[in-house]
Every structure is written in structure tokens, then in C-alpha cells.
Amino acid sequence: MVYALTTGAILKGRIKKKSPGNVIKLHKRVGIYFGALILGSFIYGLWLRLENGESILASVHGKLGLIILLIGVLQVIPSLILKNRASYRILHKIMGYSLAPILIIDASWGLHNGVIAGTKNLVLFHSITGGLSALLLVWIIIEMLYPADRSLGRARIASYLTALLITAGCWIAGGYNYLTVYGSQVKPVILAGPHPWAHEVVMEAKEHIFVFLPIIAFALSITLFALDRDAFLGDAKSRRALTITACLALFMVLLMFLMGAVISNAGHTGAEA
Amino acid sequence: MLDIQERRPEMKESATSIASAAITIFLTGCIIIAHDVSTGFRQSLAALTGHHWISVSVVAIVLFVLSLVLLLGSKNARKSLKVYDIKLWSTALMAVTLIMILGILAVLIARYLAD
Numbered sequence: 001m002v003y004a005l006t007t008g009a010i011l012k013g014r015i016k017k018k019s020p021g022n023v024i025k026l027h028k029r030v031g032i033y034f035g036a037l038i039l040g041s042f043i044y045g046l047w048l049r050l051e052n053g054e055s056i057l058a059s060v061h062g063k064l065g066l067i068i069l070l071i072g073v074l075q076v077i078p079s080l081i082l083k084n085r086a087s088y089r090i091l092h093k094i095m096g097y098s099l100a101p102i103l104i105i106d107a108s109w110g111l112h113n114g115v116i117a118g119t120k121n122l123v124l125f126h127s128i129t130g131g132l133s134a135l136l137l138v139w140i141i142i143e144m145l146y147p148a149d150r151s152l153g154r155a156r157i158a159s160y161l162t163a164l165l166i167t168a169g170c171w172i173a174g175g176y177n178y179l180t181v182y183g184s185q186v187k188p189v190i191l192a193g194p195h196p197w198a199h200e201v202v203m204e205a206k207e208h209i210f211v212f213l214p215i216i217a218f219a220l221s222i223t224l225f226a227l228d229r230d231a232f233l234g235d236a237k238s239r240r241a242l243t244i245t246a247c248l249a250l251f252m253v254l255l256m257f258l259m260g261a262v263i264s265n266a267g268h269t270g271a272e273a
Numbered sequence: 274m275l276d277i278q279e280r281r282p283e284m285k286e287s288a289t290s291i292a293s294a295a296i297t298i299f300l301t302g303c304i305i306i307a308h309d310v311s312t313g314f315r316q317s318l319a320a321l322t323g324h325h326w327i328s329v330s331v332v333a334i335v336l337f338v339l340s341l342v343l344l345l346g347s348k349n350a351r352k353s354l355k356v357y358d359i360k361l362w363s364t365a366l367m368a369v370t371l372i373m374i375l376g377i378l379a380v381l382i383a384r385y386l387a388d
Contacts, residue, residue: 205381
């Protein structure tokens with residue numbers, strides 16, 4: 001998805017690349033692979049639902065999956081068939097950019113439902129904001145790697161949104177859930193289950209390691225806010241430093257996702273035992 | 274050369290928040306490890322706000338704001354810590370964060386195995 005978005009932005013000229021090569025061919029190929037992955041995931045989901053005798057449209061995850069599949073089809077097929085794509089370009093661009101957040105929301109929703117049966121809205125909000133933060137961090141990294149005149153402005157917006165989502169969704173909502181629900185309902189189940197280490201090690205580590213993430217996100221936002229546009233465009237060192245910081249924040253988000261999945265799975269196993 | 278000299282004040286400020294983050298994460302990481310090792314310290318942290326996790330979060334915010342204000346206000350502190358070097362501080366931030374993550378995990382694994 002990131003590669004398809006990046007090559008699309010290079011084609012549009014939004015992202016500058018010194019040696020563009022055959023970007024259109026690459027964009028097309030990545031689009032086909034991505035479309036195939038979406039189709040495969042949808043068929044797999046459909047098969048699982050049918051096996052349980054449930055309708056695909058009965059869940060939000062299924063509905064979003066269907067929307068993603070339709071967008072994927074509308075992105076790939078006309079691009080391969082139409083010879084004059086000029087009139088279709090705006091729609092292609094809008095659908096391409098809208099596909100990314102929908103996919104993140106659906107993936108977070110699916111991951112959450114898959115790991116813990118019975119959705120808790122607060123945990124779901126926590127997961128989705130984490131997923132969107134990861135997407136925004138990838139956006140910042142791309143802007144750093146392919147700097148253009150308006151890259152700094154876009155990276156600033158992405159960093160402010162990242163700081164907001166991490167603070168409101170991950171820190172406050174996740175912390176509230178940890179203090180009110182986890183300690184009284186999930187923790188005893190994990191400790192009584194077959195994987196007590198999921199709380200003793202993973203959760204204990206996650207709850208504290210997480211505190212580093214908002215600090216890094218705020219540092220990144222303040223740095224981008226304070227950075228001069230000329231310094232940003234002319235100084236590769238600054239951009240590399242910001243890329244390292246954004247990569248670190250992305251690593252932290254992915255680590256939190258992994259730890260969250262392990263904890264939720266242990267809770268689920270503990271409840272079954 | 275002159276161009277770089279002119280740009281330096283901007284770069285000083287931009288690296289300040291990354292330096293503050295590195296200092297905050299180092300100190301917060303040390304506090305987390307100490308509260309995992311010492312039950313008394315954990316209890317005193319819990320007594321501060323009602324829950325040890327809230328206390329650690331508050332301490333992290335306070336440390337970040339304090340170090341940021343301190344660095345922005347003191348030219349000498351910026352100079353001695355080489356805060357104008359954004360590359361140095363972003364690398365330091367990454368190294369400190371990863372070391373603290375590994376340190377916290379090591380302490381928790383050791384505690385779990387000892388129990």
C-alpha cells in the first residue's frame with residue numbers, strides 16, 4: 001500500500017525523485033499485487049464466514065472489506081483497460097488516498113476481533129488510533145526521503161495528527177482502559193490461564209515502554225514545527241535525523257501492536273481455560 | 274559555510290526537543306527500572322497519584338517540559354550538550370530508547386524467572 005501510494009505520488013510530481021526510472025510500470029505492478037492481496041484476503045474472510053454460516057455483511061469488518069475490494073477493483077481494472085486515463089485520474093487519486101485509512105481501520109478492526117472475541121469499543125479505538133498513527137509516521141518518513149517544496153508542511157500536519165492520535169487514542173483511551181477494565185477483568189484471567197508471563201512480562205513492559213512513544217511523537221512534531229523550510233530542503237543531515245526519529249516512533253507503534261496482540265491472545269486463552 | 278552559520282539558530286532549536294526527549298526517556302526509563310526492582314519506590318510512586326502508571330506518565334511529561342524549557346533557556350546548556358547537532362541527538366534518542374526497552378524487558382524477565 002505504501003509503495004503504491006509513493007509511486008503514485010511520484011507520478012503526480014508530489015514526491016520528487018532524482019532518477020524516476022519507469023515509475024508507471026512499477027506503480028501498475030504494485031497495484032496489481034496489492035489488488036490480488038485484497039482479493040485473496042476477502043475470499044479468505046468470505047470462506048471463514050460461510051464456514052460458520054454467517055453473512056459477510058453482518059460485520060463492520062466484512063462491510064469495510066467489501067468496500068476495499070470494490071475500490072481495489074475500480075483502481076486496477078480501468079487502469080489496465082482504459083487507453084486515455086486523463087479523465088479517470090482524479091477519481092483514481094481520490095480512491096487511492098482513501099483506500100489507505102479504510103484499510104488501516106479495517107485491518108485494526110479485524111485484528112482486534114480476531115484476537116479477542118467480543119469487541120470493546122475503547123480497545124478498538126485504541127487499536128485504530130495506533131494503526132492510523134503508524135500510517136501517518138510512514139507518510140512522514142516518505143516526505144523525508146523524497147523532499148519537495150511542500151513536504152515540510154505536509155510532514156508537519158502528519159506529525160501533529162500523530163501526536164494527537166497517540167496522546168488521545170493510545171495514551172488516554174488505552175490508559176483509561178488499563179486502569180478501569182484491564183486490572184479488574186483481564187489481568188486475573190491471564191494470571192489464572194496458561195500464559196501468566198503475558199501479564200507479568202509483556203503487559204508490565206508495554207504499559208511503561210509505551211510512555212516513551214508520546215514523548216518521541218511530540219519531539220518529532222516540535223522539531224518539524226521549528227525547522228526552517230530552507231534548512232529542511234538543503235540539509236540532508238536534518239532530514240536523515242528526522243527519518244531516524246520517525247522510524248523509531250513507527251517501531252514503537254508496531255512493538256505496541258505486537259505486545260497488545262500477545263496480551264489479548266493470552267486473555268482469550270485464559271478465558272477458554 | 275556562511276549559509277550553514279546562518280541556519281544554525283534554527284537547527285539549535287529544532288534539535289532541542291529531540292535532546293529533551295532523549296534525556297526524558299533515559300530518566301523515565303531509570304525510574305521504571307527502579308520501580309520494578311524496589312517495591313518501596315513503586316509504592317511511593319503509587320501514593321503520588323493513586324496509581325504507579327499515572328505517576329510514571331506525569332513524571333515523563335514533567336521531565337520533558339522541564340528539560341525542554343531548560344535547554345531553550347540556557348545557551349550554555351545547549352552548547353555543552355551540542356544540541357545544535359540534530360544527527361547526534363536523533364541517534365542518541367534511538368540508542369537510549371532501545372537500551373531502555375531492553376533494560377525494562379530484562380528486569381521483568383529476570384523478576385518473572387526468579388518468582
